[in-house]
Amino acid sequence: MWNYEKRLQYPVKITQTNPKLAQVIISQFGGPDGELSASMRYLSQRYTMPYKEVTGILTDIGTEELAHMEMICAIVYQLTKDLSAEEIERCGFDKYYVDHTLALWPQSAGGVPWSATTFQSKGDPVTDLHEDMAAEQKARTTYDNILRLVKDPEVADPIRFLREREIVHYQRFGESLRIVQDHLDSRNFYAFNPAFDLGK
Amino acid sequence: MMADNRPCRRDLLHWINVVSFALNDTTLFLDTHPGDREALAFFDECQAKRNRALKEYAKYYGPLTIDTADASETDRWNWINEPWPWQEGGC
Numbered sequence: 661m662w663n664y665e666k667r668l669q670y671p672v673k674i675t676q677t678n679p680k681l682a683q684v685i686i687s688q689f690g691g692p693d694g695e696l697s698a699s700m701r702y703l704s705q706r707y708t709m710p711y712k713e714v715t716g717i718l719t720d721i722g723t724e725e726l727a728h729m730e731m732i733c734a735i736v737y738q739l740t741k742d743l744s745a746e747e748i749e750r751c752g753f754d755k756y757y758v759d760h761t762l763a764l765w766p767q768s769a770g771g772v773p774w775s776a777t778t779f780q781s782k783g784d785p786v787t788d789l790h791e792d793m794a795a796e797q798k799a800r801t802t803y804d805n806i807l808r809l810v811k812d813p814e815v816a817d818p819i820r821f822l823r824e825r826e827i828v829h830y831q832r833f834g835e836s837l838r839i840v841q842d843h844l845d846s847r848n849f850y851a852f853n854p855a856f857d858l859g860k
Numbered sequence: 861m862m863a864d865n866r867p868c869r870r871d872l873l874h875w876i877n878v879v880s881f882a883l884n885d886t887t888l889f890l891d892t893h894p895g896d897r898e899a900l901a902f903f904d905e906c907q908a909k910r911n912r913a914l915k916e917y918a919k920y921y922g923p924l925t926i927d928t929a930d931a932s933e934t935d936r937w938n939w940i941n942e943p944w945p946w947q948e949g950g951c
Binding site for chain 2: 663664665666667668669670671672713716717720721724730733734737738828829832835836839
């Protein structure tokens with residue numbers, strides 16, 4: 661189960677609205693390499709992970725990703741707070757606004773709705789951890805791309821924090837892959853799937 | 861410290877964020893290095909600091925966690941009173 665903590669993992673205090681930037685940053689909520697996909701990926705994969713260190717890391721990183729999703733949503737919320745109809749039209753926020761007003765809804769920057777097809781839960785520890793390491797790098801690149809578009813230091817600061825966490829998570833998943841491989845036959849890591857071929 | 865001895869809200873919250881982050885990052889490290897004694901000691905230290913700070917924050921400024929919410933000395937449910945983290949004045 662989970663408990664809610666009534667604070668953000670890292671503070672978000674944005675005083676200037678910017679709906680154009682919000683439409684880009686929302687991709688880290690519901691886009692292909694966003695925080696919602698990250699959390700669902702790790703929290704889905706952990707059930708069939710046979711090694712306790714890795715089940716632990718999937719649970720704890722999957723939980724941290726929920727806190728990152730909340731930070732992204734806080735950024736988007738504050739960038740679009742109290743907008744007037746004129747501002748919405750001028751900044752091209754009208755297409756989002758017509759369906760969601762100023763509410764948060766998981767979609768990519770291009771308007772594609774969030775989908776479980778953005779991640780895989782394959783049931784093979786080597787395969788799942790390669791997916792996880794790639795996912796952290798894709799999210800890091802997305803944050804690098806966002807940072808090139810951000811001029812406001814109040815927005816850049818929490819985005820830099822989130823980017824840094826992708827690197828730490830990548831490191832932990834790399835260690836997890838090594839732990840998995842230490843349990844396998846070093847002459848052929850693919851001789852069997854330790855999450856399925858139980859007789860081995 | 862404020863005039864009535866209560867800690868400054870912003871400073872205390874910043875401290876909670878600092879020790880909570882250290883605790884969280886150490887948790888991830890320990891998941892893949894469960895025998896690291898230095899990390900175990902650091903975890904212990906951060907956890908004690910965090911628990912103390914969360915209790916102190918709840919006492920003066922309302923609970924951040926359900927575990928530090930106290931319903932015994934009040935006739936109002938304080939969990940909903942303070943702003944939510946994404947709102948102005950929130951954490």
